[in-house]
Amino acid sequence: MKILDKYIIKKYFGTFLFMLLLLTLVVLVIDVQAKAPRIKENGFTVLYALYAYYPFWIIYLIMTFMSILVFISVIYFTSRMANNTEIVSIISSGASFHRFAKPYFFASLFIAIVSLGVNHYVLPWANIQKNEFEPYTYNAGNREKILGSSSVSAQLSPLEYIFISSYNKxxxxxxxxxxxxxxxxxxxxxxxxxxxxxxxxxxxxxxxxxxxxxxxxxxxxxxxxxxxxxxxxxxxxxxxxFPSELLGQNKITPELIYFIKREKEKGNSHLNIYLNDLHQRTAMPVSIVILTFLALSLSSQKRRGGLGANLAIGISLAFVFVFSFEALKVVSENQTLPPLLAMWLPNLVFGPLAAILYFKRANQ
CATH class of the missing domain: 2.30.30 (SH3 type barrels.)
Known part of the structure; x- marks a missing residue:
């Protein structure tokens, strides 16, 4: 491996791990302080929650914001390289911009592949532990919606139905x-x-x-x-x-696919929430590669405002990206958009944008 590749990959993973650790610590402290009173009200100690709930919650948090962490990390260290004229020196030495971008691709591809495996097989296991304890971190009203009794109905097949006036799951x-x-x-x-x-x-x-x-x-x-x-x-x-909305989160992908197939055979028409979860497990890791090249294109050139301007642009785009995923989930659950399109639409928008900006930067 070339010295250039080692140098950039080291910066890539070093910055990413630092951002990951920083986010985890900050969010963990804030969340524990906010939820501690409700945890104690339900008869648990904060110490118990720290090992029975929060490790699994952190896995969920990291995987939810993985692509955004990568995006901001790339913008941060690439902007610093640009401000220190390192990129100009590398290009001036005879390396093309495509050659310079090569380690970015392999580093992002590695994280994307790891994230893909975690999303499909590890995160569901963590969600089981997280979702079991999470109601005890809610206020009384929201906790009662999950742990309390309510009317339920189920369609076992196109010709079989179950109704229960009051059922406690x-x-x-x-x-x-x-x-x-x-x-x-x-x-x-x-x-x-x-x-x-x-x-x-x-x-x-x-x-x-x-x-x-x-x-x-x-x-x-x-x-x-x-x-x-x-x-x-x-x-x-x-x-x-009587599946809950969180049931799909608790199933590894082969189990989730079988569950969705069985529910379709039963005639269940409210499957979009599970289909959203299924498609997002693949769409989010792919976005890591897309956002890496978008960040590289935006921050590899020295600009007025320096690192601050690049971070401001990056955080704004990160907000748009996360908001679009959450908004499209709601749209899909209301059956306005097919789940496959809804979960891949951010990538279909940001992908061409990243490609246009990348080739524009490479040709400068």
């Missing part, structure tokens, strides 16, 4: 249960009502108390049955039957 029990099954002509053929429902984790079945069962035959005759207790399985645990 944490305790896996509820009241006011109704299961309805129809034939191809949308005619009710089976009905199961129960005053209470609970999940037996050992037997992996649901327990229905004070149940009423009705089976309607082809000749419209009915078979009625009632009793105190009934065990019945729907083939899936409660978490899969």
């Amino acid at each position: 944490k305790e896996r029990r509820g009241s006011g249960f109704s299961y309805q099954k129809y034939d191809k002509n949308k005619r009710l053929i089976y009905l199961l009502n129960a005053t209470e429902i609970s999940w037996d984790a050992k037997k992996k079945t649901f327990i229905f108390n004070n149940f009423y069962e009705k089976t309607i035959l082809k000749d419209d005759t009915e078979i009625l049955k009632n009793g105190v207790t009934l065990n019945k399985s729907f083939g899936l645990p409660p978490e899969e039957l």
Whole structure:
């Protein structure tokens, strides 16, 4: 490897790791101070949260802002090189701008590949730990929305439906249960009502108390049955039957793809939130390479205002990039844009912009 490559890669990773450590420490201190009262109110200590929650939360935070960290890091150290006329010296020695940019590409590609693996297989594991504790860092109202009881409904197939008047996902029990099954002509053929429902984790079945069962035959005759207790399985645990919005975050990519496929077969039309998560896992790592070249193009030339001007431009673009992802998620969840397009649209906009600025800079 050439001396130039080693020099730039060292600056790339050195600045990136410094920014990563700085962001982690600053945000961690601020977040702990803000959430400590609510953590204590729920019977936990801050010390417990520091090892049971925050390590996993930090992984989520880093992966969310990875491309922005890379972008600002590249702008920072490249601007310093430009202000010190190092880039002018390198180009004047006979190296082309494309040769100068080569180590940027390999360094960003390495981080992108690592991020790709983490997003698809490591981050879901961290999210399981994070999402389990996170409700206890919310205020009472938001915590109740997640841990409290609410009405739920589920579509098991195009012809099977479940309704529960009040269900607590944490305790896996509820009241006011109704299961309805129809034939191809949308005619009710089976009905199961129960005053209470609970999940037996050992037997992996649901327990229905004070149940009423009705089976309607082809000749419209009915078979009625009632009793105190009934065990019945729907083939899936409660978490899969009544998925939360965060369920997709907890699944590695093969599991998430299978889950989405199964939900489509069931007739679930509210899948965009899971599809957004699936496509973002790949789109974000690709943006690392795109933003690296955008940052290189913006900061490799000495300009009036120096480092401060470049950082101001970089932070502004970083804000636009992050905001666009979050805004497009909402747009996609409202079914205005397909999830694939929504999650790749920032790259489709910033990619050509980075290419235009890069070749413009290379030809100067």
